[in-house]
Structures are given as C-alpha cells and as structure tokens.
Amino acid sequence: MSDDNSEITGSDDVDGTSGFSTDFEDADLGDEESNQGLFDDLLSGEPIFENKEVLRPSYTPHELPHRSDQINKMATILVAALRGETPSNILIYGKTGTGKTASAKFVSKELESTSQKYSVPCDVEYINCEVTDTQYRVLAQLANKFIEKNKGRIDDRIDELESLRDATEEYDATADDDAHAGDDPTDRTAEETASDPFDFVSSEETESRSAVSSGTESSAESGDSPAETRGSSDPASPPVTGTEPGDADGPGRDGETAIDATPQEPAHPLESTPFGTRAEVDDRIAELEEDKESFEEVPMTGWPTDRVYSVFFDAVDYDERVVVIMLDEIDKLVEKSGDDTLYNLSRMNSELENSRVSIIGISNDLKFTDFLDPRVKSSLGEEEIVFPPYDANQLRDILKHRSEVAFKGNALSDDVIPLCAAFAAQEHGDARRALDLLRTAGELAERSQAETIVEEHVRQAQDKIELDRVVEVVRTLPTQSKLVLFAIILLEKNGVHSINTGEVFNIYKRLCEEIDADVLTQRRVTDLISELDMLGIVNAVVVSKGRYGRTKEISLSVPLEETEAVLVSDSRLSDIDDIQPFVQARFEN
Numbered sequence: 001m002s003d004d005n006s007e008i009t010g011s012d013d014v015d016g017t018s019g020f021s022t023d024f025e026d027a028d029l030g031d032e033e034s035n036q037g038l039f040d041d042l043l044s045g046e047p048i049f050e051n052k053e054v055l056r057p058s059y060t061p062h063e064l065p066h067r068s069d070q071i072n073k074m075a076t077i078l079v080a081a082l083r084g085e086t087p088s089n090i091l092i093y094g095k096t097g098t099g100k101t102a103s104a105k106f107v108s109k110e111l112e113s114t115s116q117k118y119s120v121p122c123d124v125e126y127i128n129c130e131v132t133d134t135q136y137r138v139l140a141q142l143a144n145k146f147i148e149k150n151k152g153r154i155d156d157r158i159d160e161l162e163s164l165r166d167a168t169e170e171y172d173a174t175a176d177d178d179a180h181a182g183d184d185p186t187d188r189t190a191e192e193t194a195s196d197p198f199d200f201v202s203s204e205e206t207e208s209r210s211a212v213s214s215g216t217e218s219s220a221e222s223g224d225s226p227a228e229t230r231g232s233s234d235p236a237s238p239p240v241t242g243t244e245p246g247d248a249d250g251p252g253r254d255g256e257t258a259i260d261a262t263p264q265e266p267a268h269p270l271e272s273t274p275f276g277t278r279a280e281v282d283d284r285i286a287e288l289e290e291d292k293e294s295f296e297e298v299p300m301t302g303w304p305t306d307r308v309y310s311v312f313f314d315a316v317d318y319d320e321r322v323v324v325i326m327l328d329e330i331d332k333l334v335e336k337s338g339d340d341t342l343y344n345l346s347r348m349n350s351e352l353e354n355s356r357v358s359i360i361g362i363s364n365d366l367k368f369t370d371f372l373d374p375r376v377k378s379s380l381g382e383e384e385i386v387f388p389p390y391d392a393n394q395l396r397d398i399l400k401h402r403s404e405v406a407f408k409g410n411a412l413s414d415d416v417i418p419l420c421a422a423f424a425a426q427e428h429g430d431a432r433r434a435l436d437l438l439r440t441a442g443e444l445a446e447r448s449q450a451e452t453i454v455e456e457h458v459r460q461a462q463d464k465i466e467l468d469r470v471v472e473v474v475r476t477l478p479t480q481s482k483l484v485l486f487a488i489i490l491l492e493k494n495g496v497h498s499i500n501t502g503e504v505f506n507i508y509k510r511l512c513e514e515i516d517a518d519v520l521t522q523r524r525v526t527d528l529i530s531e532l533d534m535l536g537i538v539n540a541v542v543v544s545k546g547r548y549g550r551t552k553e554i555s556l557s558v559p560l561e562e563t564e565a566v567l568v569s570d571s572r573l574s575d576i577d578d579i580q581p582f583v584q585a586r587f588e589n
C-alpha cells in the first residue's frame with residue numbers, strides 16, 4: 001500500500017516534467033534535472049497585476065463613480081418595496097458599457113440586504129433576455145426560481161414549527177412529571193439554572209417547570225388557567241421556541257419574548273402563537289409539507305405557455321412580498337418574441353392577492369418601445385432613467401478606481417490611463433471597452449516581461465481588441481457572406497485594386513462551384529457586400545465612371561492574412577484548395 005502511495009506521490013510532482021517516476025529518488029532527481037524552467041522565467045518576472053479579476057466584466061464593483069444620480073433615482077423609486085408598497089416600473093436606457101447593469105445590480109443587492117435587515121420580504125430576480133429570449137423561457141425561469149425560494153422558506157418554517165412542537169412536547173411532559181412528583185419546583189429550578197446557565201434546553205426546561213408551578217399551582221390561587229394565560233397574549237407576538245426569529249406565523253418576536261418570559265411567569269411555548277395545541281402545529285407542518293410537494297417545476301420546453309404563466313403566478317403569490325423583476329437587454333426579448341411577456345407581467349398586480357410585482361427593464365436600444373403595445377409602453381415606462389455615455393474624464397476616474405486594486409504599485413506609467421480613457425471615449429464612452437483595454441495592455445506588458453505598462457502596450461492592446469472583434473465577426477458570418485469576403489480577399493491578394501462588384505461576383509461564382517454551394521444572384525451579392533461594409537470588414541464606395549455610369553469600388557478594411565485564416569478555418573471553405581492558380585487562371589481568361 002505504501003509503495004503505491006510513493007508511486008502516486010512521485011508521479012504527481014508538478015516539477016516532474018520528464019514523465020512518470022516510480023520512486024522518490026527519481027522524483028527528487030527529476031526536480032533538479034528534468035525541470036527546464038518553462039514556468040520559472042514567467043513566474044520570476046514581477047507580475048504587473050495585483051488582482052486582474054477586478055478588470056473583468058464579471059466583476060461587480062463596490063463603487064460606481066459618476067453614476068450616483070442614476071443610482072439614487074433608482075433607490076428613491078425602489079424604496080417603496082421596503083415600505084411594503086409596489087414600486088413604479090422603471091425603464092433604463094443607455095448605450096453599451098455605460099454602467100446600466102452594474103448600477104442596477106448594485107441597487108438590487110442593497111435592496112435585498114436592507115429588506116433582510118428590516119425583515120421586509122422583498123425578492124429581486126435578474127434575467128438576461130439576450131440568453132433567455134422567449135416568453136416561455138422567461139416565465140419558466142422565473143417560476144422555477146420562485147418555486148426554489150418558496151421551498152427554502154417552507155423548510156425554514158417547518159424547522160421553526162418543529163422546534164416549537166418539540167418545546168411544547170417537552171413543556172407538557174415536564175408539566176405532567178411535576179404534577180405527579182409533587183416536588184418543590186422552585187428549588188429544582190434554581191439548582192438547574194445554576195448548573196448550566198448557558199444551556200438553552202435546560203434553562204428552557206427550567207422555565208417550563210417554574211411555569212408549571214405558576215400555571216398549575218399558583219394559578220389556582222390567582223385564578224388564571226394555563227389556557228387563559230395563553231389566550232390572553234397578543235396572537236401576533238412570538239412563540240418561545242429558542243429558534244432564530246423568522247417569519248413563522250407572525251412577525252416581531254424578539255423583544256416581547258424577553259418581556260413575557262419573566263422568571264415567575266415563564267411563557268408556554270405556544271403562547272403568543274396562533275396555535276392552541278401541539279396537534280395544530282403538527283397540522284400546519286403537514287400542510288406546509290403538502291404545499292412543498294405541490295410545487296411542480298416547469299420544464300424548459302413542452303408546456304403550453306398559459307400553464308407556465310399560471311405556475312409562475314402561483315409561485316409568486318404564495319407569499320406576501322414585493323418582487324422586483326429585472327429584465328436586462330429587454331429589447332432582445334421584444335425583438336425575438338414580441339411584447340406578450342411584458343404585457344402579462346405588467347398586468348399581474350391587478351390579480352395578485354399576496355404579492356406585488358415591479359419590473360425594471362434595461363435596454364441599449366432607445367427605440368424599442370416604439371414596438372410595444374401602448375398599454376405596455378405606458379406601464380413599463382412609469383419611470384425612465386437615462387445613462388449617458390461617459391466622457392474621457394469620467395472614464396479616467398473609473399479606470400483609476402479599478403487600477404488601484406488591479407495593479408501593483410508602480411505598474412502603470414502616467415499616460416496609460418488617459419490613453420485608455422481617450423480611446424474608449426471615442427467608442428461612444430464605453431467603460432467596458434476602457435477596462436478591456438487596460439487589462440489587455442497589462443497582459444501584453446506582462447507577456448513581454450516589462451516592468452511597467454506604457455503607451456505602446458495600450459496601442460497594441462487597441463489593435464488586438466480590434467482584431468479580436470474582426471475575427472469574431474468574420475467567424476460568425478453566414479457561409480454566403482464568407483464566400484463573398486473570400487472572393488474579395490483573393491482579388492486583393494492577387495494585386496487587384498479598386499475591385500468592382502462584377503469581379504467579386506465572378507470569383508464568388510467559381511468558389512460556390514468549388515464547394516457545391518448555391519450561387520446567389522449578382523444583386524444579392526451586392527447586398528452582401530453592403531452588409532460587410534456596414535460591419536466594417538470591407539469598404540465599398542460608389543464612384544462615378546462618367547458616361548459608363550456608377551460602380552462600387554471595394555477594398556478590404558481588415559488585416560488580410562488574419563481574416564483569410566479565419567475563413568479557411570471554416571470546414572466548408574477549407575475544402576477550397578490550391579487557391580492561387582485558380583484565381584490567376586480566372587484573370588488570364
């Protein structure tokens with residue numbers, strides 16, 4: 001057995017790059033000799049980053065400079081939820097990277113934590129409609145989230161009720177014992193309390209016993225019966241269960257327990273609860289178990305939408321609470337599947353009995369409400385908050401805040417942040433782009449083992465990000481557009497300048513034949529060239545040829561080799577072999 005272990009240990013050694021060694025001696029030797037320092041050099045350079053994660057889009061910052069107006073406005077509207085009222089619906093607009101999602105998430109986090117602090121039930125649910133883009137999926141996702149929350153709450157309640165039942169059982173058993181024993185309960189109480197003052201159960205037992213003494217013996221004198229004692233208290237005040245305060249079946253337990261449970265008159269566990277007997281507690285537990293069983297999760301496809309809606313509706317209305325539903329990229333939902341979801345969500349409040357729903361819609365597209373039913377439009381846009389683009393100075397502040405945590409002390413030269421901010425400000429004031437630039441510049445500096453990030457790294461980062469964008473756009477083009485682009489690339493590669501549509505079409509046709517693709521008409525190919533122009537991949541300008549009319553002159557606006565490499569990585573286009581002679585043959589014709 002120990003041999004086996006030594007083998008495993010030896011082979012698991014991270015330094016053992018020469019392969020598996022079977023005993024410790026080999027492994028030790030391997031440490032020295034087989035390690036060729038692949039990672040050592042990289043590790044030895046002073047790392048530029050202190051914490052790179054804070055520059056990633058997934059990181060939610062604790063501070064959002066230049067967004068306090070928008071954040072305060074959101075908070076002013078949503079505070080209604082903490083008062084148990086329904087907040088107005090909110091529409092948030094702004095271009096990409098202007099901090100809409102980050103601000104909305106920040107506010108909702110605050111809202112949820114404050115609601116917990118003051119025990120006001122309020123739930124916020126976030127949905128990204130770019131991913132969840134049909135009514136079915138939105139409702140199903142919401143239904144399942146609320147079912148999960150409901151189950152969690154039911155479990156908590158059951159736990160509390162079980163503790164209450166146990167405490168009652170114990171209390172009753174003790175009451176019986178004492179009634180038969182005829183001891184002096186007061187003496188025993190004192191002894192037990194002294195023996196372990198911090199033991200909750202024993203002290204509760206103690207209290208129970210003294211309660212028995214006062215409830216049975218002394219009450220005979222005072223005329224109080226235990227039932228009367230119980231009944232006399234406020235039904236809304238808390239049970240003495242020893243469990244954490246929660247939302248069992250009546251709020252506001254804490255202080256009152258302390259006041260009620262005087263040493264002389266310790267409370268019966270069911271006092272101040274809506275339950276008269278242990279059996280009633282058991283019935284309530286059974287009822288909750290049944291509720292829990294009755295929730296049926298919605299499958300991700302297959303049900304009629306009205307069934308999904310009704311499950312969602314019941315799940316939301318199961319509890320008294322305010323629900324805030326945050327629909328990010330809401331325009332994508334409307335674009336893909338119309339405004340039915342928003343219509344259904346916005347009319348829910350008139351039918352809900354226990355809960356209230358409020359919607360926050362977030363969109364990049366200022367015009368999407370033009371496509372909404374007027375009723376949905378007015379209900380959704382009760383409040384509108386605009387997120388303007390950041391200017392270069394604001395981006396500078398944002399980057400400064402983040403860079404303090406992200407980088408080592410002297411890793412940034414002075415001109416880096418202003419340059420990143422300036423580049424991103426040109427791109428419609430996009431904070432995401434600014435952060436990407438800064439992170440990529442840092443990575444490039446780290447890769448070249450530089451000690452500081454300088455202006456040149458930022459410029460390289462700008463080129464790299466641009467190229468990454470191009471690669472992504474080209475990679476996801478439909479095959480026909482790829483063929484048109486390939487034709488343009490082949491022409492450029494062969495030194496053809498001022499390429500016209502006819503030339504592109506001829507090469508395109510040959511490429512289609514080569515890979516057995518349908519050949520589109522020249523008019524359609526012209527449209528595809530215009531689309532490539534709009535994506536910034538080619539530049540197509542209309543030039544007048546005098547009496548020969550007008551024609552389009554096309555040139556590539558992206559790096560040729562990298563773009564070609566992306567195209568041939570497509571399995572269909574990679575079938576085109578020996579491209580060079582093929583194009584030349586075309587020109588010799």
Ligand SMILES: Nc1ncnc2c1ncn2[C@@H]1O[C@H](COP(=O)(O)OP(=O)(O)OP(=O)(O)O)[C@@H](O)[C@H]1O
Pocket residue numbers: 056057058059060061063064065066067094095096097098099100101102103363364398431432435
């Ligand atoms: N004021 C700010 N302070 C710090 N970071 C910010 C600020 N505004 C935006 N960011 C950061 O910029 C990035 C983009 O922000 P966010 O996702 O909130 O933009 P958005 O407006 O929702 O964009 P999109 O519409 O593309 O989703 C995130 O990493 C975010 O943390």
